[in-house]
Amino acid sequence: MPFLRDRVAFLLCFSVLGLGLLSLSSFLSGADVGDVTELEAMVICDLEVDEPPVERVERVIAARSTFQQTLLDWGFTAGAIHLLVQDVKPVYDLSRVMAGHRLAIGRVSNGAFHDLEYHIDDEEYLLVRYDSGQYVASRHPYDFQVEVEEFYGEVESSLWDTLVSQGELPQLVQALHQIFQWDIDFTAIRPGDSFKLIFEKKYLDGEFVKYGEILAVQFTSRTRALYAFLFESPQGVGYYHENGGAVRKPFLKVPFDFDPRITSGYSHSRFHPILKVRRPHLGVDYGAPVGTPVLASADGAVIFAGREGGFGNLVEIRHPNGYVTGYAHLSRIDVRSGQRVRQGERIGGVGSTGLATGPHLHYQVQDRSGREINPRELTALPSDEAVEKEDWNQFVSVRNELIGRLATISESEPFLNRISQTD
Numbered sequence: 001m002p003f004l005r006d007r008v009a010f011l012l013c014f015s016v017l018g019l020g021l022l023s024l025s026s027f028l029s030g031a032d033v034g035d036v037t038e039l040e041a042m043v044i045c046d047l048e049v050d051e052p053p054v055e056r057v058e059r060v061i062a063a064r065s066t067f068q069q070t071l072l073d074w075g076f077t078a079g080a081i082h083l084l085v086q087d088v089k090p091v092y093d094l095s096r097v098m099a100g101h102r103l104a105i106g107r108v109s110n111g112a113f114h115d116l117e118y119h120i121d122d123e124e125y126l127l128v129r130y131d132s133g134q135y136v137a138s139r140h141p142y143d144f145q146v147e148v149e150e151f152y153g154e155v156e157s158s159l160w161d162t163l164v165s166q167g168e169l170p171q172l173v174q175a176l177h178q179i180f181q182w183d184i185d186f187t188a189i190r191p192g193d194s195f196k197l198i199f200e201k202k203y204l205d206g207e208f209v210k211y212g213e214i215l216a217v218q219f220t221s222r223t224r225a226l227y228a229f230l231f232e233s234p235q236g237v238g239y240y241h242e243n244g245g246a247v248r249k250p251f252l253k254v255p256f257d258f259d260p261r262i263t264s265g266y267s268h269s270r271f272h273p274i275l276k277v278r279r280p281h282l283g284v285d286y287g288a289p290v291g292t293p294v295l296a297s298a299d300g301a302v303i304f305a306g307r308e309g310g311f312g313n314l315v316e317i318r319h320p321n322g323y324v325t326g327y328a329h330l331s332r333i334d335v336r337s338g339q340r341v342r343q344g345e346r347i348g349g350v351g352s353t354g355l356a357t358g359p360h361l362h363y364q365v366q367d368r369s370g371r372e373i374n375p376r377e378l379t380a381l382p383s384d385e386a387v388e389k390e391d392w393n394q395f396v397s398v399r400n401e402l403i404g405r406l407a408t409i410s411e412s413e414p415f416l417n418r419i420s421q422t423d
C-alpha cells in the first residue's frame with residue numbers, strides 16, 4: 001500500500017532530523033518497523049530528498065461531479081480519498097469543490113499522492129502536500145501581474161457597445177455603472193458623450209484573468225465633465241469627485257427635514273382602514289400636518305406628477321441609479337413631469353388626496369427591476385463621507401497625478417472594431 005510506505009519513510013526522516021541520530025535506534029526498536037539500521041534509515045531519507053519524478057494530471061471538474069468522483073476516476077481508493085478530505089477539512093472543505101474549477105494532482109511513479117492544487121476562485125488556490133504522514137493544506141493568493149491601462153471611448157449607440165466593441169468585457173461596463181450610478185443616468189447617455197478610463201488588468205502567466213480597480217474616470221457630455229478618483233485613506237477606499245466629495249450619495253433617510261412619525265410600515269399584508277380588506281402595503285406612511293414640505297430623497301428626474309387613483313396627488317422621481325421613489329396623497333404638487341430635481345428639493349406638501357383616512361405621506365421605492373422595496377432598506381445602501389481634512393493633502397496629490405494622466409490619454413485613437421451605426 002503506497003500510502004503506508006510513504007508514512008514509514010517520512011516517519012524515519014522525521015526521526016533522524018527531530019530526535020537525532022543517537023536516539024534513533026532505540027526509537028526504531030520501539031516503533032516495530034523491523035530491523036532497520038541507522039544507515040538504512042539515512043538511505044530512505046536520501047530517497048525522499050531526491051524526489052522521484054512527479055506525474056501530473058489536471059482536469060476541470062465536470063458538471064454534477066464531485067471531488068470524490070474525480071479522484072476515484074484517477075484511481076484513488078475511497079479510503080485514501082476520505083483520509084485526504086478529512087486532513088484538509090480545517091483549511092478547505094474538498095467535498096464542496098465546484099464544477100468548472102481546475103483540479104490538478106501530482107503523483108510519484110508508484111501512484112502515491114504527491115500534491116494537489118485546486119483553483120478556489122479568481123483570487124486564491126488550495127495547495128495540499130503529503131508530509132510526515134499526513135496531508136498538509138494551505139491557501140495561496142494568485143500572484144497576478146497587474147497592468148494599468150488607459151481607455152478613451154466616444155459613445156455611439158451605448159456605453160456598452162463602445163467598450164465591448166473594443167474588446168473589453170461587460171464586467172468593465174458594470175464596474176463603471178457601479179461607480180457613476182449616483183450621477184449618471186446611463187440610459188440617457190448620448191452619442192458624442194465620451195469617457196476616459198485608467199484601470200487595472202490582472203494577468204497570470206501572460207493571460208488576462210480579470211479586471212482590477214478602476215483608478216480614475218472622466219466622463220464628458222455636452223454640458224459637464226464628471227470625474228471619479230479611487231482614493232484609499234485610513235477611513236477606507238472609495239471614489240471621490242475632484243472636490244473631494246463622495247461619489248456615492250445616500251438617499252435621504254426620510255423625505256422630510258425632520259423625523260416624522262411612521263403611521264403604517266412596509267408590509268406584505270395589512271388590513272386596509274378604508275377598503276376593510278387585507279392587502280400588501282408596499283411603502284411607508286408618515287403622519288404629518290397638511291402642507292408639510294415633502295423633499296426629493298435624492299437627485300433625479302420627475303417622471304410623474306399628477307392625479308393617480310387611490311394615490312391621489314402623486315410625484316414619482318427616477319434616480320440615476322435606476323431607483324424610483326414615489327410620494328402619494330399630496331395636498332399640493334410643486335414640480336412638473338420631466339423636471340430635474342436635487343436631493344432635498346421641495347416637491348410638494350403632505351395631504352390626504354386619494355384613499356387616505358387623514359393627512360400623511362405614502363412613500364414608496366422601486367428598485368432597478370421595478371420591484372417595490374422597503375424604503376428603510378435605502379438607508380442600508382452604502383454611503384460615503386467626503387475626504388477627511390487630515391487626508392486632504394494626500395488626496396490632492398493622488399487626484400492631481402490621475403488628472404494629469406487622464407489629460408495625456410489621446411482622444412484621436414481610432415476605433416479598432418468600430419460598430420457601424422445601423423440600428
Ligand SMILES: [Zn+2]
Binds near residue numbers: 283284
Ligand atoms: Zn401608504
